[in-house]
Amino acid sequence: xxxHILFNLIQVAVVMIFAPLASGxxxxxxxxxxxxxxxxxxxxxxxLWKFFHKDEIVSEDSSWIFRFTPYIVFVTPIFVALLIPVxxxxxxxxxxxxDMIGGGxxxxxxxxxxxxxxxxxxNPYGPIGASRTRxxxxxxxxxxxxxxxxxxxxxxxxxxxxxxxxWVTPLANFFMPSHVLLVLAFLMLILAxxxxxxxxxxxxxxxxxMIDESKSLEYSGRGFALMKWxxxxxxxxxxxxxxxxxxxxxxxxxxxxxxxVLLAIPKVLLKIFCFLLVLVVIESSLSxxxxxxxxxxxxxxxxxxxxxxxxxxxxxxxx
Amino acid sequence: xxxxTNQLLDNLNALxxxxxxxxxxxxxxxxxxxxxxxxxxVQSLLLAASAxxxxxxxxxxxxxxxxxxxxxxxPIIVPWLLxxxxxxxxxxxxxxxxxxxxxxxxxxxxxxxxxxxxxxxxLLKAVAPEFRGPNVPIGIAGLLIGAFTITVRREALPxxxxxxxxxxxxxxxxxxxxxxxxxxxxxAIATDGLVIVFIMGVLTRAVQKQIGTTAVGELATLKExxxxxxxxxxxx
Numbered sequence: 001x002x003x004h005i006l007f008n009l010i011q012v013a014v015v016m017i018f019a020p021l022a023s024g025x026x027x028x029x030x031x032x033x034x035x036x037x038x039x040x041x042x043x044x045x046x047x048l049w050k051f052f053h054k055d056e057i058v059s060e061d062s063s064w065i066f067r068f069t070p071y072i073v074f075v076t077p078i079f080v081a082l083l084i085p086v087x088x089x090x091x092x093x094x095x096x097x098x099d100m101i102g103g104g105x106x107x108x109x110x111x112x113x114x115x116x117x118x119x120x121x122x123n124p125y126g127p128i129g130a131s132r133t134r135x136x137x138x139x140x141x142x143x144x145x146x147x148x149x150x151x152x153x154x155x156x157x158x159x160x161x162x163x164x165x166x167w168v169t170p171l172a173n174f175f176m177p178s179h180v181l182l183v184l185a186f187l188m189l190i191l192a193x194x195x196x197x198x199x200x201x202x203x204x205x206x207x208x209x210m211i212d213e214s215k216s217l218e219y220s221g222r223g224f225a226l227m228k229w230x231x232x233x234x235x236x237x238x239x240x241x242x243x244x245x246x247x248x249x250x251x252x253x254x255x256x257x258x259x260x261v262l263l264a265i266p267k268v269l270l271k272i273f274c275f276l277l278v279l280v281v282i283e284s285s286l287s288x289x290x291x292x293x294x295x296x297x298x299x300x301x302x303x304x305x306x307x308x309x310x311x312x313x314x315x316x317x318x319x
Numbered sequence: 320x321x322x323x324t325n326q327l328l329d330n331l332n333a334l335x336x337x338x339x340x341x342x343x344x345x346x347x348x349x350x351x352x353x354x355x356x357x358x359x360x361v362q363s364l365l366l367a368a369s370a371x372x373x374x375x376x377x378x379x380x381x382x383x384x385x386x387x388x389x390x391x392x393x394p395i396i397v398p399w400l401l402x403x404x405x406x407x408x409x410x411x412x413x414x415x416x417x418x419x420x421x422x423x424x425x426x427x428x429x430x431x432x433x434x435x436x437x438x439x440x441x442l443l444k445a446v447a448p449e450f451r452g453p454n455v456p457i458g459i460a461g462l463l464i465g466a467f468t469i470t471v472r473r474e475a476l477p478x479x480x481x482x483x484x485x486x487x488x489x490x491x492x493x494x495x496x497x498x499x500x501x502x503x504x505x506x507a508i509a510t511d512g513l514v515i516v517f518i519m520g521v522l523t524r525a526v527q528k529q530i531g532t533t534a535v536g537e538l539a540t541l542k543e544x545x546x547x548x549x550x551x552x553x554x555x
Contacts, residue, residue, distance in 0.1 A: 170323060170326065171327075172323065172326045172327040172329075172330045173330065174330075175327065175330040175331050175333075175334050176330050176333065176334065177330075177333045177334045177336065177337025177338070177453070178337070180334055180337070180338070181337055181338075181341065184341075295422065296348070296421055296422065299348075299421070299422045299425055300345075300348065300425075303341075303344045303348075303425050303428075303429060304341060306429055307337060307340050307341050307344065307432075308337070310340065310432055310433065310436070311333065311336070311337035311340065311453060311457075313436060314333075314436060314453040314456045314457060315333060315453055
């Protein structure tokens, strides 16, 4: 019992500590592909440090939503990190609180408040980005739902610890069409939700073209640092769900000893590094879609997820 | 062969077939003519993979033969024939003229795929239990989606690909419901397909010479106006 609480806290600490690193590594590798040197991989930590020590300016006309949102954005990924398998393949102390759908809801709560806060100050660019984020969110929602339905259809459960077992027992299940198609659909979702390149350009600084970034335009100082850190953690948590639950359920700690859990940390980071390599290839070889093409991108994700479900319906005729 | 190997082969075959369905959707949604052709090549490779995996699963050489014929004819000879016969303008074209917009077309294709499940049920009851793979419903889905592609596209090359997708779908069903499809039949069908490609390619070239474009969807009305030789003169 005590161990499980401790491991759960370690899990949260890993998410908090290594999320900026993942972002820094990604940025550095992207610059490297473009034959530039790029900032140090520890730059996000320095940024966060700097923002935490700056003054915060809050508009007089903003409401409590604007002040509370950074904390909500910061806390929601931490809550999800309590629920999902980051380091262990057995449920930890808080895992009973929610399944994958619950995690999805908690994450979208952060997005919801970020959108409200962007509209709150009546800055002209905030609402543009907020409404665009909502557009992407609305289009991504059915895909999320179908992915979760298919997962529960195949695995008989939406609890991540049961789902990750299903794909590899027996190993032949790994090649089930529903599994591979789900992975494809979820990858497209991560690109859309994380504001990555075919949908949004995370390094762009042109306000009119921003989708995801514009939500934090009005923030400064500590609020901005919390928003940024929350954004890093959200991406990290999504990657953890993708890698540990859907793609590669290997390398997680199996026993309840502290050593095994600590040993799982480098393995998980290695998996995330491999995924970042894939992400760099995707981001460097595609160009940003026009706004109204995003609907088609997410439509393709929807079709992929439904194809996963169809393939699963067609399978039982084997028996 | 052991149970676990069989299960692995079944799953791999199901994966190939599932990706086959995905490429069929892609062919409906793709904008560029070249992208459609590439997806068709991938789809044919998946068909060949499915045939080879089924051959391994049921231990028959015939299906290996089918896989080989498919591997040579569709991904290699078809694009080569198209390049030789049809005008090269067709590949550079960005096709945006569809009868329906892309999301609608995709949703209809999805409905067709679900419909094919029900269409396949009577057929599945008729065959031996070990052949009741996912090939039959998805093959029928390929057939329907190919026909649908022909309906909504207005450009010559995607129309032709739609026809070939129909053929791929029929093949995918065919290889799964019988263990000993005579190779002669397969060869005949494969040659048929090539002849179709050849004729369509030449026809496209003729159309392009005559009216200066390959967007055959615009040829919707018959002209009853008196023949004017100056207008129908081939463009140089």
